[in-house]
Amino acid sequence: MDPKLFKAAMTGDLHFLESLNEDDNSNFLCQVTPKKNTVLHVAAEFHQSEFVQAVTHRCPLLFQSGNSNGDTPLHVAAKVGCCEIVGYFISHAQTLQVDVESGHVDESHKKKELLRIVNVDKDTALHCATRNGHYNRDFRDIAELILNASPSSSSHVGPNGITALHAAVYSESQRVLLGHFFFKGSKEAFLQPKVSTEKEFMEILLEKKPNIIRERDNLGWTALHYAADNDGESALHIAAYYGEINSIKExxxxxxxICDLTNHKGQTALHLAILGGHENVVKYILKTPGLKCLINEPDKDGNTPLHMSIIFKDYRIMHMLARDERVDIKATNKET
Incomplete structure (x- = not known):
C-alpha cells in the first residue's frame, strides 16, 4: 500500500482523499498491505469513521473485502469497539440494497453474508464484539446493533461449535446476550440493571431460558462450562458457595x-459448599452417585473437603463427612 495512503487512513486525513482524482478511486484506493488489509481495514483499526465513510462513498463494495485472516473491515471495527463504523457499514449495506443477513447485492448478483461472514477462525463480527466485550459499553452497543439488524446472528456456530452466547459468557459480555435471548432484543433489555456477578447471570440464565444451557460446542461444553469468574470459579462453584441447591440440581x-471443573486453586464445588457453610449442598453432593468423585478430591494444596471443613472449623460439616465411610480420613495435605 502506498505509504501516503496508509498514513492518511491511519490519521483520517480527508484532505488527502480530496486531492485524489476520480480516476484514482478504483485502483489507488483498492491497494492492500502485506496482510491484505484494505484502506478501510486500516481506518477502522484507528476509529477513523469519517475517513471510512468517504472511502466507502468512492468504493461502495470495498467494505466486503477480507484480509489474509478473513477479517472484513466490519470484523476489525467490531474487534476494536468502534460502534460508529459498525453502524455505518450496516446502514451502507442497506443503502446498497444488500440484504443484511444474506448479503445479496441486487446490482452485482453477488451473495455475501455481511453480518455472518466468518474469518479463518470462523468468527463473525458478533463473535468478535462479544468476545472482546468485558462490560465495555461500546462492545455492548455493537452487539446490539448486529443483533437488531440480524437476529439470527446469535445462533451462528463459530470455532469448535462456539456460539456468540458461549463467547459472551467466556468474556463476561453477558448483558447483551441476555437482552437478545431473554427480552427479544428490545431496548428494555439494555436498560435492565447491570448483571454484575456471575451468580446473577447464571440465575437469570437458568430462569429465563433453561434449554440454552444444553447447547453444546464441539467439545461437548455448554455456556455453563464457560461461565467462570476471575478466580476460575464456574457457575457450579458459585451456586455451591451461595447454597443455591435448585440451581445446582438443574x-x-x-x-x-460440569462437576469436573475446578477453580484456580484446584477446588471443586464441594470445597466451595464447605467454604460457604452450606450443609444442604454438602449433603446433596454426598447423596448424588454422579458426584462421588468430589468426596476426596484434593485442591492444589492437597486439602480434601474434610481438610477444608477442619481448617474452617465447620464442625457440623466435618462430622457429616467423617461419618461417610467413603471419606478418606487418613488423607494428608501438602503441609503434613
Missing amino acids: MIKSCPD
Whole structure:
C-alpha cells in the first residue's frame, strides 16, 4: 500500500482523499498491505469513521473485502469497539440494497453474508464484539446493533461449535446476550440493571431460558462450562458457595460433567459448599452417585473437603463427612 495512503487512513486525513482524482478511486484506493488489509481495514483499526465513510462513498463494495485472516473491515471495527463504523457499514449495506443477513447485492448478483461472514477462525463480527466485550459499553452497543439488524446472528456456530452466547459468557459480555435471548432484543433489555456477578447471570440464565444451557460446542461444553469468574470459579462453584441447591440440581441434570471443573486453586464445588457453610449442598453432593468423585478430591494444596471443613472449623460439616465411610480420613495435605 502506498505509504501516503496508509498514513492518511491511519490519521483520517480527508484532505488527502480530496486531492485524489476520480480516476484514482478504483485502483489507488483498492491497494492492500502485506496482510491484505484494505484502506478501510486500516481506518477502522484507528476509529477513523469519517475517513471510512468517504472511502466507502468512492468504493461502495470495498467494505466486503477480507484480509489474509478473513477479517472484513466490519470484523476489525467490531474487534476494536468502534460502534460508529459498525453502524455505518450496516446502514451502507442497506443503502446498497444488500440484504443484511444474506448479503445479496441486487446490482452485482453477488451473495455475501455481511453480518455472518466468518474469518479463518470462523468468527463473525458478533463473535468478535462479544468476545472482546468485558462490560465495555461500546462492545455492548455493537452487539446490539448486529443483533437488531440480524437476529439470527446469535445462533451462528463459530470455532469448535462456539456460539456468540458461549463467547459472551467466556468474556463476561453477558448483558447483551441476555437482552437478545431473554427480552427479544428490545431496548428494555439494555436498560435492565447491570448483571454484575456471575451468580446473577447464571440465575437469570437458568430462569429465563433453561434449554440454552444444553447447547453444546464441539467439545461437548455448554455456556455453563464457560461461565467462570476471575478466580476460575464456574457457575457450579458459585451456586455451591451461595447454597443455591435448585440451581445446582438443574446444572447437574443438564451438564453432568460440569462437576469436573475446578477453580484456580484446584477446588471443586464441594470445597466451595464447605467454604460457604452450606450443609444442604454438602449433603446433596454426598447423596448424588454422579458426584462421588468430589468426596476426596484434593485442591492444589492437597486439602480434601474434610481438610477444608477442619481448617474452617465447620464442625457440623466435618462430622457429616467423617461419618461417610467413603471419606478418606487418613488423607494428608501438602503441609503434613
